[in-house]
Amino acid sequence: MSELLAAFGTMFGVWPIFYIVLGTVLGVVVGAIPGLGAAMLIALLLPLTFYMDSVLALIFLVSIYVGSVSGGLISATLMKMPGTPSAIMTTLDGYPMAMRGEAGKALSLGIFSSFVGGLISWVLLAVLSPPLARFALRFGPYEYFMLVLMALLLISAVSQGSVLRGLIAAGFGFAVATVGPDVSSGVHRLTFGVDGLHAGFRLLPTLLGVFVISQVIADMADTASPIQQAKVRFRDMFSLGRGYLRHSGNVLRSSVIGTWIGILPGVGSSVAAIVAYSVARNTSKQPETFGKGSEEGIVAAETANNASVNGALVPLLALGIPGSVVDAILIGALMIHNLQPGPGLFTQQPDLAYGIIAAALIANFVMFGFMLGFSGLIARLCMIPKGLILPTVVFFCFVGIYTTTGRLFDIWIMLAFGVVGTLMRWGGLSIGAFVLGYILSPIAESELRTGLMLYDGSLWPMVTRPISLTFLVASLAILVWPVVRQRRRRVEAPTAITSDQQS
Amino acid sequence: MRRLFEVRDIVVPLVAVGLAALLALGAAQLPPARFEPMGPAGLPYGVALALLMLSVLDVVSTLLKRRRSRAVPVAAPQSAPHAVGRTLLGLAVIVAYLLILQSGWVGFVTASAVFLTLLGAVLSNRLRGEIFVLVAVAFAVSMGTGLLLTRVLVVVLPGNGALF
Amino acid sequence: MKPLNKTLFGGTAMAVALMLGGPALAEFPERPVEIVVPFAPGGAGDVFARIFVNAINENNLLPQPVVVVNMPGGGATIGSGEVRDAEPDGYTLLQLHQTLITSHVMGTSDYGPEAFEPVVETHHVCLTYATSMDSGLTSLDDIRAANEADPRSVKEATLIGSLVHFASAMLENAAHLGVGLVNVGGGAQRTASLMGGHTQTMFTMPFVVGREDSGLRGLVQLGPDRHPLLPDVPTAHELGYDVDACTNYWWLAPQGTPADRVAILADAFAQAAQLESVQQDMAARGVTVEIHTGEDLAQRIQAQVDAYTAIAETLSQ
Numbered sequence: 001m002s003e004l005l006a007a008f009g010t011m012f013g014v015w016p017i018f019y020i021v022l023g024t025v026l027g028v029v030v031g032a033i034p035g036l037g038a039a040m041l042i043a044l045l046l047p048l049t050f051y052m053d054s055v056l057a058l059i060f061l062v063s064i065y066v067g068s069v070s071g072g073l074i075s076a077t078l079m080k081m082p083g084t085p086s087a088i089m090t091t092l093d094g095y096p097m098a099m100r101g102e103a104g105k106a107l108s109l110g111i112f113s114s115f116v117g118g119l120i121s122w123v124l125l126a127v128l129s130p131p132l133a134r135f136a137l138r139f140g141p142y143e144y145f146m147l148v149l150m151a152l153l154l155i156s157a158v159s160q161g162s163v164l165r166g167l168i169a170a171g172f173g174f175a176v177a178t179v180g181p182d183v184s185s186g187v188h189r190l191t192f193g194v195d196g197l198h199a200g201f202r203l204l205p206t207l208l209g210v211f212v213i214s215q216v217i218a219d220m221a222d223t224a225s226p227i228q229q230a231k232v233r234f235r236d237m238f239s240l241g242r243g244y245l246r247h248s249g250n251v252l253r254s255s256v257i258g259t260w261i262g263i264l265p266g267v268g269s270s271v272a273a274i275v276a277y278s279v280a281r282n283t284s285k286q287p288e289t290f291g292k293g294s295e296e297g298i299v300a301a302e303t304a305n306n307a308s309v310n311g312a313l314v315p316l317l318a319l320g321i322p323g324s325v326v327d328a329i330l331i332g333a334l335m336i337h338n339l340q341p342g343p344g345l346f347t348q349q350p351d352l353a354y355g356i357i358a359a360a361l362i363a364n365f366v367m368f369g370f371m372l373g374f375s376g377l378i379a380r381l382c383m384i385p386k387g388l389i390l391p392t393v394v395f396f397c398f399v400g401i402y403t404t405t406g407r408l409f410d411i412w413i414m415l416a417f418g419v420v421g422t423l424m425r426w427g428g429l430s431i432g433a434f435v436l437g438y439i440l441s442p443i444a445e446s447e448l449r450t451g452l453m454l455y456d457g458s459l460w461p462m463v464t465r466p467i468s469l470t471f472l473v474a475s476l477a478i479l480v481w482p483v484v485r486q487r488r489r490r491v492e493a494p495t496a497i498t499s500d501q502q503s
Numbered sequence: 504m505r506r507l508f509e510v511r512d513i514v515v516p517l518v519a520v521g522l523a524a525l526l527a528l529g530a531a532q533l534p535p536a537r538f539e540p541m542g543p544a545g546l547p548y549g550v551a552l553a554l555l556m557l558s559v560l561d562v563v564s565t566l567l568k569r570r571r572s573r574a575v576p577v578a579a580p581q582s583a584p585h586a587v588g589r590t591l592l593g594l595a596v597i598v599a600y601l602l603i604l605q606s607g608w609v610g611f612v613t614a615s616a617v618f619l620t621l622l623g624a625v626l627s628n629r630l631r632g633e634i635f636v637l638v639a640v641a642f643a644v645s646m647g648t649g650l651l652l653t654r655v656l657v658v659v660l661p662g663n664g665a666l667f
Numbered sequence: 668m669k670p671l672n673k674t675l676f677g678g679t680a681m682a683v684a685l686m687l688g689g690p691a692l693a694e695f696p697e698r699p700v701e702i703v704v705p706f707a708p709g710g711a712g713d714v715f716a717r718i719f720v721n722a723i724n725e726n727n728l729l730p731q732p733v734v735v736v737n738m739p740g741g742g743a744t745i746g747s748g749e750v751r752d753a754e755p756d757g758y759t760l761l762q763l764h765q766t767l768i769t770s771h772v773m774g775t776s777d778y779g780p781e782a783f784e785p786v787v788e789t790h791h792v793c794l795t796y797a798t799s800m801d802s803g804l805t806s807l808d809d810i811r812a813a814n815e816a817d818p819r820s821v822k823e824a825t826l827i828g829s830l831v832h833f834a835s836a837m838l839e840n841a842a843h844l845g846v847g848l849v850n851v852g853g854g855a856q857r858t859a860s861l862m863g864g865h866t867q868t869m870f871t872m873p874f875v876v877g878r879e880d881s882g883l884r885g886l887v888q889l890g891p892d893r894h895p896l897l898p899d900v901p902t903a904h905e906l907g908y909d910v911d912a913c914t915n916y917w918w919l920a921p922q923g924t925p926a927d928r929v930a931i932l933a934d935a936f937a938q939a940a941q942l943e944s945v946q947q948d949m950a951a952r953g954v955t956v957e958i959h960t961g962e963d964l965a966q967r968i969q970a971q972v973d974a975y976t977a978i979a980e981t982l983s984q
Contacts, residue, residue, distance in 0.1 A: 137863030186828020190529035199740025332709025387627030
């Protein structure tokens, strides 16, 4: 504890504060711009960190990470375009709320939830890192598989309208994800002789295509209206007040879920948001409002994705194992300075290990202050004419993909998915369900097959291992609960059912 | 007069079946399972089967719905023809930009500034005073990004690698 | 008289070339050299490459900067394919190791090292076979005994089709350990799997085992000598197994790159390798700096191709 306090002391110098503020602000900005993100920016800054002091370099990069996950909610809410992959769930409810004229409220809910999620997860990071990291390691392949299976059950929930069409859309997502290298056998699947597809349809081009480019296409057809009609009133941003307290259960739960999923190596902040959203919906009193501008949905998604950032730092600092893609690059930054990530970091470089933890908290406060303080300016985003904003968005998507993957082929993939997304909207296929299938199916498949290798082809450990069994039971509960609830309601309100049948 | 089917109610299951066929075709070329029972082909076959069943169910549900509801289906909002034209023009500008970057005819900043101006012009309703703002923003954004990528960060620009 | 003539002529030609903006007589390289690292940023190989690149840039060993471009995906085939198809002008290099061979013999790419012009090999790391401290295994004999009592009960975390999978087959062929392979994924995931007690052994880099509190125990070192970071870990040769499995880091140019340009690039890397700072940086990370160029390098690569092709036939479990 005293080392942590000492670390806070060293953070309040001119340079540490400068880098934390710069990093957080840069993070919020790249996070808010669809196409650009933390992974890209941190990777691009890696060569510069050669010339920086190791502590300053690391707190700079961590601050970018904290800022970017929060920035994504701005474009998700105002433009229906997730600024970062972790904000995909925020588009589901943020944009409908904005269309209702509650953009200010949606933004402030998101900003506040991001902040609180960051706070709660930070406490877990600072206090419980070593035991949490150890416990996370006990997750074997079947535990991961079951966890992802639970999240996949959300497909029916996000497929607005026909559940059947939702499942078809998810099937499309599964199909798209199978293209490319098969991690469990090393062979290339379904590339049909196209060498460029050896990397598969990657996250960034696919997501930017179906969410951003398809939205650009939709906006192009409808240039008469500005980006969105709703005006953000500045005072809306501060009108939350005590009303936020009723979300406290949701906030607490989503923070724990987000932190925990962040801790699990190889599962990112978008999955954290997906799972927290799904649990929030299934425990909500008004599950039918989800996807139509539910406050609870925004709160769950934004709390969880910010919580996952601190969660992902847990295995990085405690064990030297990256919790996410961004953390893998942070490990590279540590290695560049010849620092060994892992338990030794706390004893050998306490100023660095505790400095990172301290910076994560300060960056969270800076993010909160910056986003609230500039919310008036942010809100004006939706008054910029489309002729200025849409080309810029497309341009940054190009730049983001090119600088991340180093090739133009992935931009073709993005444009193709823009057309696919447009056709899916036309066909009534939910893009949310598609993306869920696309993100979750590769994890599910590879963990299942790893488990089959580990347990000599047996599925039994799924029910004999306690953690795995817990998830299985939880999944069944999620599946059955809506039916039970509906039954109960029918008993309570027999009039509703007759009107249902007539329509 | 009422159409027999909504076009999309035919297209969606058809596309699903086509995709299922493609998956099965690709899976058939994969090597057999070697290290665990599922193998690389397991998931593609599974997804193909699921899509096939889902599309059959989808057709059935469309038929059932048709029989049940007597009401005329709500027509999808028709976009005005000039909107479709504008969308296609916009897409053409985007594709042209990518092609020019790929060919390396002109530098990154030039190509980007022209792209931003052209797409902006396509998407603007009135183009009198705005055009100057448009050109200025286009040049500032592309110049700023180009300088940032080459001077601050070390990135080789797409195309011919040159700024202009 | 002659030298003066040459200088005069050269000077005039240079002026003409400058006026025309022609590159004909300008010194190579006259724009940044791109190094394609076919993996995501932050990995060990990426950091090693960046240390060299940074040394070249910092000491102006080339008149133009060298730039790292990460092109991950497809088991390194995206990046290698990009360089193979690049203009053979010396401005695009690939930084890769035996993965170039494994992807070819596994059939995921239809070319191997022969599709490239080798420029230089700068460094290598020999792999360590390790277990977790609490696995109860302290030697290869322990593993063999456990597997004889209960076949494939000792599980090895691996990445199917990659270098470590091949190393595993080499050790298996020599020492007959009988471990069960589990495809866990990349280096960090394998370490996590061992620490969580799901699997018991893995191949990794010596510095992963050697760092303080790593929780890992080295069982055998697959190189010609014991590793400086792991002085207590015997080599396979000491145990009577004729096995070597090292990662050799090669810088490769597209086929057809002019020999003089290859020589200029190779020279810059060789100079970087001489630098005290590079030697120290690499040694601290358990990496051996050793320069190989020209015919010597071509033979080394060919020897690896032969060895890996032979082992590929024995890969299935």
